[in-house]
Amino acid sequence: MDMFDRSKVFLGIAPIGWCNDDMPELGAENTFRQTVSEMALAGFTGCEIGNKYPKDPAELKHQLDLRGMRIASRWFSSFLLTKPYDEVEAEFKKELDFLAAVGANRINVSEQSGSIQGRTDVPILTGNHKPVMNDEQWKVFCDGLSRLGRVAADRGFKLCFHHHMGTVVQSAEETDRMMENTDPETVFLCYDTGHFTFADEDPLAMLKKYGSRIGHVHLKDMRLAVKEQARTEGWSFLTAVRRGAFTVPGDGDVNFDPVFAELSKSGYTGWLLVEAEQDPALADPLEYAIKARAYIREHTGL
DSSP, X not given: OOOSOXXXXXXXXXXXXXXXXXXXXXXXXXXXXXXXXXXXXXXXXXXXXXXXXXXXXXXXXXXXXXXXXXXXXXXXXXXXXXXXXXXXXXXXXXXXXXXXXXXXXXXXXXXXXXXXXXXXXXXXXXXXXXXXXXXXXXXHHHHHHHHHHHHHHHTTOEEEEEOOTTSSSOSHHHHHHHHHTSOTTTEEEEEEHHHHHHTTOOHHHHHHHHGGGEEEEEEOEEOHHHHXXXXXXXXXXXXXXXXXXXXXXXXXXXXXXXXXXXXXXXXXXXXXXXXXXXXXXXXXXXXXXXXXXXXXXXXXXX
């Protein structure tokens, strides 16, 4: 059952299961070396970058090389609505320099202007708390994104936009508008099964719509019972994460088989990256990484 070409599709896992950048107290005890060693031990060949990773690309690359690992991508917070474009582009280029030095060719961009994802006092599923753009802001945002995409493309990178709970691009409708108004040659989607599920959207429908423009994949499962609790109890995004809203593929309620089939059918190339943030004290990171790896092998042959 080999659905993917191993020379074109790679498996990675995010450090967020070991130590959470938004809540550094979660997994504070897990060191960088332990984290990447456990990723390799679980059978992954790539990862994204967390707050404990060496800031020197040569040192980072050396430690990853020792473990047969590489960097798949990293998160970039854009502020296209609230900062001058040139300032955002300068920051973006700095990130590309770092990523190029460690041999990566993807960057995940999330527009963080007005984002409530890090605010523990704001409910994520009730009330209208998340930022919403007006027509003028949509233009500024989409034009800026296309320009950043061109900067990335000129350096051999794919800019992959990460739709995300609590931000200006959360829903299917917002994702559609972003995709329709950006340059299809330079702006790709960082497709996240968990965030579409959390936003009450159908991840498979979105995948079918944008197959050819998906540049990066986050495989994230969701426990729907916890999501409903977040809704009824008015939890923030981070409270929901802490209480176990997300988990690794095969451990929650997302149906991944049609997702894998569709990715295969659309000829996807790049990373399938497990990104399932939980409290490491409740979900042992190595154990869950092994569980995710076994599930992906069983369901895709990878």
